[in-house]
Amino acid sequence: VEILKNRIIRDGLAVGSEILKVDSFLNHQVDVTLFDLIGAEFRTRFDDVADKVDKILTIEASGIAVAAFTAKYFGSVPVVFAKKEKPATMTDGYYFAEVMSFTKRTMSAIRIDRKFLKAGERCLIIDDFLAHGQAALGLVHIAAEAGAEILGAGIVIEKEFQKGGEKLREKGVRVESLAIVEKIENGEIFFKV
């Protein structure tokens, strides 16, 4: 966790009071050594439920690599990533949730093929960011529709001031965030300690 926080401070860029740019190691360029450490840390956080995890859920695109490295620490369970576009090859039924992007001010949809999420499956959500929580809430919605159980959500960076974590916790989701940003002010990043 300290490695991650130091990396955010060193390479992250605060834009205004809302945006934290970490594209040099997390969501455009990817540091796989760091991702491996992140996977190990999620295992530690969710060690009490590790035996129960049937599947890891995430959302394309930047969630995929974190989720895949995390899966290795949970017995290499399958990773299912929700898609943002309807692929030409997604011909069967799928679960669907609407997601609002606050940064882009657009609505979009995420989809998971019904084949890959079944009633009774116990899932861990893994994602790189938790901001307003729309994407994660979309996954929670899809899981409920499928009758799957969410064991928890593992987040690399939670921006606490955008309330996504609060919303998830209100829905009874256990949230484990590796770095929690309390506020961004004058280009400085303040972590919750």
Add this chain to the structure above:
Amino acid sequence: VEILKNRIIRDGLAVGSEILKVDSFLNHQVDVTLFDLIGAEFRTRFDDVADKVDKILTIEASGIAVAAFTAKYFGSVPVVFAKKEKPATMTDGYYFAEVMSFTKRTMSAIRIDRKFLKAGERCLIIDDFLAHGQAALGLVHIAAEAGAEILGAGIVIEKEFQKGGEKLREKGVRVESLAIVEKIENGEIFFKV
């Protein structure tokens, strides 16, 4: 390679004569154990240039996990994935290529931030599919613009009959495909031997 081919035969689904659906282990649900083997196999194929690889390039979304697992076998070099949408946080200059999707019959663009691809950097392209080659050719175009060098392209499944491999090789790109599909006929998948 045999493991991969058997998996394609067992879990892949041929749709018409053009589409091969492998979403149960490659591009919607992800089998990380298989991805680890794929990464090791790419290392074997590109062992002669392994010391020279500065960076791995791929395209979101389904290329990311393969590229990330492959990076581990090349000294954990950074993975840069080209983005299909312009992110709100991509404020600086970026390299850009137009890409046509044959399945969706739409044009789109891929982008890489200029910060993450520099002149002289030697790159390996890693992607899950090579069909018409539009995405890979887009990366080659971007690399040329950046003055970066492409050491080769590692592809999990090449659909030879859609000529993407031919186009890349014509441009002087060394292509290493783990499974080469010659044709799809009556729901049957024929591999090149």
